[in-house]
Amino acid sequence: MxxxxxxxxxxxxxxxxxxxxxxxxxxxxxxxxxxxxxxxxxxxxxxxxxxxxxxxxxxxxxxxxxxxxxxxxxxxxxxxxxxxxxxxxxxxxxxxxxxxSQRLEEAVHDEWKAHIAPTEAILGVEAAAREYSQAGNRLNKTVAAAKAAGASWTDIGRAVGISRQSAHERWSDKK
Structure with a gap:
């Protein structure tokens, strides 16, 4: 096995x-x-x-x-x-x-899992980075859509948890 x-x-x-x-x-x-x-x-x-x-x-x-x-x-x-x-x-x-034996099999499996732990952890980091990037792209698109629909920078900033000025600085050039 x-x-x-x-x-x-x-x-x-x-x-x-x-x-x-x-x-x-x-x-x-x-x-x-x-x-x-x-x-x-x-x-x-x-x-x-x-x-x-x-x-x-x-x-x-x-x-x-x-x-x-x-x-x-x-x-x-x-x-x-x-x-x-x-x-x-x-x-x-x-x-x-x-x-x-079953006991030996389980103990060696634990050793092997420790061996691959760094690789498995990096796979988690890579997945989180992809999700983070995708979420950032979705946020940029929805902010652009909100602004096009007439939302103010104050409303957008409040929705994201930042100031009106920070929202304007972050997304005003991404329309």
Missing amino acids: GWVSSDNKHEGWVACVAPDGRLSSSSSGEGMLVKGVSGRYKRDESMPDYEIIPDREIIGWRGACDCGWQGELWKRVGSSAEADPAQHREYVSRDGFADA
């Missing part, structure tokens, strides 16, 4: 970490697919530049983003008693798939 930023420029996911530090990009029924060929693992038949790392050999997980960002390493521990989210330690049995 992955996540996509509002601008579609960031896609994040929980990646399994191979013993040599490579991150998985997906999985198969035989294990986790990692890019690169070390010669230690079986190559994937459909993607020959990927190796299949058995689930039992996955050493942990980390957040990954297609922009290159990587989150903190969450170490795979041998028992539930050793698991400690505060220390980035999680237990997932070596007998099954190495998929991240």
Whole structure:
């Protein structure tokens, strides 16, 4: 399961970490697919530049983003008693798939959201700036229409919350 930023420029996911530090990009029924060929693992038949790392050999997980960002390493521990989210330690049995637990998925998602927070905030600024510009254009047009309809600068200024003189200075040349 992955996540996509509002601008579609960031896609994040929980990646399994191979013993040599490579991150998985997906999985198969035989294990986790990692890019690169070390010669230690079986190559994937459909993607020959990927190796299949058995689930039992996955050493942990980390957040990954297609922009290159990587989150903190969450170490795979041998028992539930050793698991400690505060220390980035999680237990997932070596007998099954190495998929991240729900708790780990949520924690890594939070890390990824912190990674994209500046981008998301700038998107908000850009949207507000567009709205501000559009509102300014609407105000200029409605002031011109009010003046053309015979409204005084005093009435226009009062409607906008400024003085008659300020209204005249701001819009008299925009008729």
